Amino acid sequence: MNSDLIDTVLGVAGLAVRFTVYVMLISPAGIVVLASFTREDTLSFLPSGFSLRWYEAAFSSSPFMSALWTSSQLAIVATIVVLILGTAAAFAIARYRFKGSSLFQSLVLSPLIVPIVVLGLGLLQFLAWVGLSNSFVGLFVGHLVIMLPYVVRTMIGGLLVLNRALEEAAMNLRARPFRVFRRITLPLLAPSLITAGVFAFVTSFGNVTLSSFLAVTGTVTLPVQIFTYVEYSYEPIVAAVSSIVIAVTIVVILIIERVIGVDKLF
Amino acid sequence: MSVVSLKNISKMYGATAAVESVSLDVEKGELLCLLGPSGCGKTTTLRMVAGFVKPTSGTVEIEGKEVTDLAPYRRDTGMVFQSYALFPHMTVAQNIAFGLENLGKPPKLREQRVQEMLELIELAHLSRRYPAELSGGQQQRVALARALAMNPAVLLLDEPFSNLDAQLRVRLREDLRSLLKRIQITTLFVTHDQEEALMFADRIMVMRNGGVEQVGTPSEIYETPATRFVAEFIGWCSIFDGMVNGQGEFSVGDSIRLPVDAGPGPATVIVRPEHVKPVEIPGQAHAFEARVTSSNYHGSLCRLRLDVSGQEVLMEAHYPHGRAPKVNERIAISINSKGVRRLPG
Ligand SMILES: Nc1ncnc2c1ncn2[C@@H]1O[C@H](COP(=O)(O)OP(=O)(O)OP(=O)(O)O)[C@@H](O)[C@H]1O
Ligand SMILES: [Mg+2]
Numbered sequence: 001m002n003s004d005l006i007d008t009v010l011g012v013a014g015l016a017v018r019f020t021v022y023v024m025l026i027s028p029a030g031i032v033v034l035a036s037f038t039r040e041d042t043l044s045f046l047p048s049g050f051s052l053r054w055y056e057a058a059f060s061s062s063p064f065m066s067a068l069w070t071s072s073q074l075a076i077v078a079t080i081v082v083l084i085l086g087t088a089a090a091f092a093i094a095r096y097r098f099k100g101s102s103l104f105q106s107l108v109l110s111p112l113i114v115p116i117v118v119l120g121l122g123l124l125q126f127l128a129w130v131g132l133s134n135s136f137v138g139l140f141v142g143h144l145v146i147m148l149p150y151v152v153r154t155m156i157g158g159l160l161v162l163n164r165a166l167e168e169a170a171m172n173l174r175a176r177p178f179r180v181f182r183r184i185t186l187p188l189l190a191p192s193l194i195t196a197g198v199f200a201f202v203t204s205f206g207n208v209t210l211s212s213f214l215a216v217t218g219t220v221t222l223p224v225q226i227f228t229y230v231e232y233s234y235e236p237i238v239a240a241v242s243s244i245v246i247a248v249t250i251v252v253i254l255i256i257e258r259v260i261g262v263d264k265l266f
Numbered sequence: 267m268s269v270v271s272l273k274n275i276s277k278m279y280g281a282t283a284a285v286e287s288v289s290l291d292v293e294k295g296e297l298l299c300l301l302g303p304s305g306c307g308k309t310t311t312l313r314m315v316a317g318f319v320k321p322t323s324g325t326v327e328i329e330g331k332e333v334t335d336l337a338p339y340r341r342d343t344g345m346v347f348q349s350y351a352l353f354p355h356m357t358v359a360q361n362i363a364f365g366l367e368n369l370g371k372p373p374k375l376r377e378q379r380v381q382e383m384l385e386l387i388e389l390a391h392l393s394r395r396y397p398a399e400l401s402g403g404q405q406q407r408v409a410l411a412r413a414l415a416m417n418p419a420v421l422l423l424d425e426p427f428s429n430l431d432a433q434l435r436v437r438l439r440e441d442l443r444s445l446l447k448r449i450q451i452t453t454l455f456v457t458h459d460q461e462e463a464l465m466f467a468d469r470i471m472v473m474r475n476g477g478v479e480q481v482g483t484p485s486e487i488y489e490t491p492a493t494r495f496v497a498e499f500i501g502w503c504s505i506f507d508g509m510v511n512g513q514g515e516f517s518v519g520d521s522i523r524l525p526v527d528a529g530p531g532p533a534t535v536i537v538r539p540e541h542v543k544p545v546e547i548p549g550q551a552h553a554f555e556a557r558v559t560s561s562n563y564h565g566s567l568c569r570l571r572l573d574v575s576g577q578e579v580l581m582e583a584h585y586p587h588g589r590a591p592k593v594n595e596r597i598a599i600s601i602n603s604k605g606v607r608r609l610p611g
Contacts, residue, residue: 168351172344173368187355188354
């Protein structure tokens with residue numbers, strides 16, 4: 001009787017907590033999307049009316065569109081480069097014992113611990129010292145640095161789970177090392193690579209702090225553009241831009257899920 | 267000419283030897299078993315043949331060619347791993363075809379060979395399945411087919427039955443033995459199960475602490491073990507440390523007296539349990555009075571541990587249902603002098 005009551009209370013409480021968590025997770029994005037359809041001239045939590053005028057404004061705003069283009073290019077190219085570098089580093093760490101291997105690992109993973117503000121300041125000084133401040137290369141390198149630990153962590157995990165006997169079996173079946181890598185190692189690491197890629201892309205695409213530090217005159221990334229825009233304007237155009245980003249992200253995630261889903265059938 | 271020839275190979279890990287001065291010749295078509303307790307260096311030896319471990323010293327030859335420094339993918343071996351190591355992202359047919367692709371065989375030939383292999387292991391109907399969709403026994407057969415498809419000079423098997431349940435194990439090893447004999451492939455087989463080795467092998471190499479203890483046919487290993495370790499490791503036996511007198515009579519304790527073919531001096535003899543028999547009357551030649559210390563029922567056989575004036579004697583005997591002696595019962599036994607073996611050294 002008494003325990004029934006406790007069970008019920010706990011059940012209700014659990015439901016409430018779950019509901020709260022979901023609401024908290026979804027509501028920021030939901031509010032932004034809702035607000036983007038407003039007819040008004042100012043951003044408000046509950047929009048009045050429905051219109052697509054801010055989407056038109058967003059698509060025809062050259063600062064926002066060029067920022068979106070810059071961010072996409074930066075994130076895509078950096079993701080490809082960092083996947084190669086990070087996988088190589090993960091191989092070195094997971095597969096080989098070499099002098100200074102644990103120092104190397106700590107170094108690669110350190111951007112996870114060092115506050116980005118500190119990292120940004122340091123990078124800024126370093127880039128100035130090597131004459132790359134205020135350059136796209138500098139921004140690119142900065143992004144690589146903060147993306148790298150996610151890739152290395154994920155790939156080390158993937159490599160540790162990968163059964164070495166599979167690679168040995170391939171070698172025993174006369175496959176040369178490169179063929180073993182292409183036919184066995186790589187396909188089996190694909191899920192880890194996709195996870196690492198998503199982490200890396202999101203890290204680059206959403207970054208404000210580091211991008212502000214390493215700002216390049218004339219090329220602004222989208223988060224920085226949004227950030228500076230809301231400082232002096234309350235126009236719903238930022239809500240429309242953010243909604244576009246959310247839509248793109250969802251599409252990308254759906255595509256990836258499809259790819260992994262299809263992969264698992266094999 | 268032997269197919270695999272190991273000459274004095276050793277493998278050191280730091281200061282400890284995983285394998286020490288092992289020499290071995292495996293003849294064509296032979297089924298040779300590496301047998302020994304866990305950690306004695308069986309897998310390391312097998313991996314040195316496959317090329318995954320480089321010997322610290324000594325040489326490995328395959329079909330008369332030295333391969334000690336050759337990479338695994340340049341050696342003509344086919345290995346079945348303990349975990350089978352089937353490629354999870356390839357179907358059964360793709361797994362079997364993988365090696366043939368690496369050899370650059372044309373698609374027509376590949377398909378034909380894969381089909382042959384599938385028929386050999388009787389899994390043609392499962393060719394499009396993925397390894398995760400197969401039972402343990404089926405996976406084992408696919409791993410075997412994948413290795414055999416290349417027609418390697420030597421087949422290497424590392425405890426291929428250890429992942430299977432006891433009943434399946436017995437059936438599959440009979441099947442596997444007849445298959446290997448039918449295609450007459452030279453095989454190196456690793457196990458720590460002496461029963462499996464006795465049943466499976468043409469010859470057995472017993473290993474201990476990285477070294478070779480004895481090489482011989484199953485009956486040689488069983489009947490005439492070269493060392494106390496082999497005697498104890500293979501099967502069940504009584505071991506007596508005693509003395510031989512001038513008349514060729516071995517004695518141990520107060521009562522055991524056995525004829526042996528040996529000169530006078532201290533000696534160790536073994537007696538296999540099937541050479542010990544219960545008798546009706548004590549007092550006849552080589553008959554002793556014994557007290558039962560443990561009695562284990564094994565279906566048609568009864569395994570008894572006996573105490574003969576302080577010496578432990580093991581006996582295997584058939585008893586009519588319900589007539590097996592109980593613990594502490596006193597019985598009379600005789601030891602067949604033909605079953606008495608003196609250990610060398
Ligand atoms: N890479 C390694 N580094 C250090 N020691 C090793 C390594 N590989 C094997 N050894 C050691 O070498 C010895 C022999 O190992 P091996 O794997 O050959 O034994 P095994 O006879 O196959 O045993 P099991 O029946 O348990 O498989 C063991 O003591 C093991 O600890
Ligand atoms: Mg082993």
